[in-house]
Amino acid sequence: xxxxxxxxxxxxxxxxxxxxxxxxxxxxxxxxxxxxxxxxxxxxxxxxxxxxxxxxxxxxxxxxxxxxxxxxxxxxxxxxxxxxxxxxxxxxxxxxxxxxxxxxxxxxxxxxxxxxx
Amino acid sequence: xxxxxxxxxxxxxxxxxxxxxxxxxxxxxxxxxxxxxxxxxxxxxxxxxxxxxxxxxxxxxxxxxxxxxxxxxxxxxxxxxxxxxxxxxxxxxxxxxxxxxxxxxxxxxxxxxxx
Numbered sequence: 471x472x473x474x475x476x477x478x479x480x481x482x483x484x485x486x487x488x489x490x491x492x493x494x495x496x497x498x499x500x501x502x503x504x505x506x507x508x509x510x511x512x513x514x515x516x517x518x519x520x521x522x523x524x525x526x527x528x529x530x531x532x533x534x535x536x537x538x539x540x541x542x543x544x545x546x547x548x549x550x551x552x553x554x555x556x557x558x559x560x561x562x563x564x565x566x567x568x569x570x571x572x573x574x575x576x577x578x579x580x581x582x583x584x585x586x587x
Numbered sequence: 588x589x590x591x592x593x594x595x596x597x598x599x600x601x602x603x604x605x606x607x608x609x610x611x612x613x614x615x616x617x618x619x620x621x622x623x624x625x626x627x628x629x630x631x632x633x634x635x636x637x638x639x640x641x642x643x644x645x646x647x648x649x650x651x652x653x654x655x656x657x658x659x660x661x662x663x664x665x666x667x668x669x670x671x672x673x674x675x676x677x678x679x680x681x682x683x684x685x686x687x688x689x690x691x692x693x694x695x696x697x698x699x700x701x702x
Contacts, residue, residue, distance in 0.1 A: 474629075501687030509627065512675055512692035520687035558627060566687055572637035573618040573679045573688055580629040 471496040476561050476579035484587055485551060491582045493544040493561030502544040503576065504536060505560040513560055519544060520566055551586045558583050593676060593693040601701055606663040608696040610676030611656075617679050619652055619659050620690065624673045633661075633674075666700045673697050 474495045483489050493502065501520045505513035518526035519538040533555075535547040544561055562576040593610045600606055612619070618637045622630040636643045636652045636659070643650045649662040663670055676693040 503687070503690070507627075512695050513630070515689065515691060518687045518689065525687055526689060560629065562630075562690075564688055567617075567681070572639070573635065573681065575620055575632035575635045576630075576688070576690060577632065578622075578630040 472577065474561055474563055474577050474579035476559075476582050478582060479580065480583050480585075482585045482587060483548065483551065485553070487551075488547070488549045490548065491546040491559055491561075491584075493546075493579055494542055495563045495577070496542055497563060497577065498541075499563035499577070500541060500566045501564045502538060503562040503564075504544070504546055505562065505578075507558045507560060507581070509557075517546075548584075551584075553586050556584055556586045593674075593696050595696060596694070597697045597699070599699040599701065600666055602666060602668055604666055604700075606666050606670070606698055606700070608661045608674055608676075608698070610659045610661070610693050612659075612676075612678045612693070613657065614678070614680055616654075617681060617688075619650075620677045620679065621648075621650060621659075621661050622675045622677060622692075624675065624695075625671075630675065663698075666698075668700050668702045671698060671700045 477492045504516040507513040516530045517536045522538045533550050537545040558581045560581045562578045564576045565574040620635045621633040624630045634645045647664045652659045673695045675695045677690045679688045679690050681688045
């Protein structure tokens with residue numbers, strides 16, 4: 471299995487709703503990532519998990535809450551979002567570099583297209 | 588935060604022609620990667636070049652890296668209509684091993700290959 475699976479593919483939510491985005495991989499990758507991408511813009515890094523621990527939070531507002539319950543799953547919990555949070559949310563995974571092997575490529579999921587109304 | 592610039596922002600060529608995209612970045616890096624994205628969906632990893640490498644090939648792709656100029660280029664030879672997509676360079680500059688990467692994307696180039 472060489473895929474990252476994201477669900478749902480589309481999500482419409484109100485500003486008072488609570489919802490979650492899910493991401494799953496079975497490649498044995500121990501680093502997982504959340505990115506946000508607005509239309510015609512590059513992906514922006516939100517969170518990095520390594521060995522199920524949060525290692526990078528790129529100053530993301532607390533209305534986005536990540537969770538990594540095990541080595542295969544990554545969730546993004548959403549609460550009290552704003553319309554400007556509407557975007558494509560991408561999950562990715564990669565191997566972890568123990569020594570200086572120069573890093574690894576990332577495998578991305580197809581994304582969840584989120585609309586906040 | 589974004590790492591740098593790509594140029595051109597858009598490129599339109601005929602099938603069979605070569606396409607060259609350039610990328611500049613600002614900080615020291617561990618590696619530089621190129622990705623393709625079709626129609627705003629998931630990104631596909633194309634190629635990775637490490638900071639101690641200068642050139643790398645993969646099929647119709649050729650990537651160069653000049654760390655002294657903090658720049659890279661992606662060449663796609665003998666382009667096909669199916670190559671139409673957005674192409675992003677991304678730099679990985681993780682500082683602490685064993686904590687995953689920190690991949691930051693450039694602005695991207697929209698490539699259109701006409702049959």
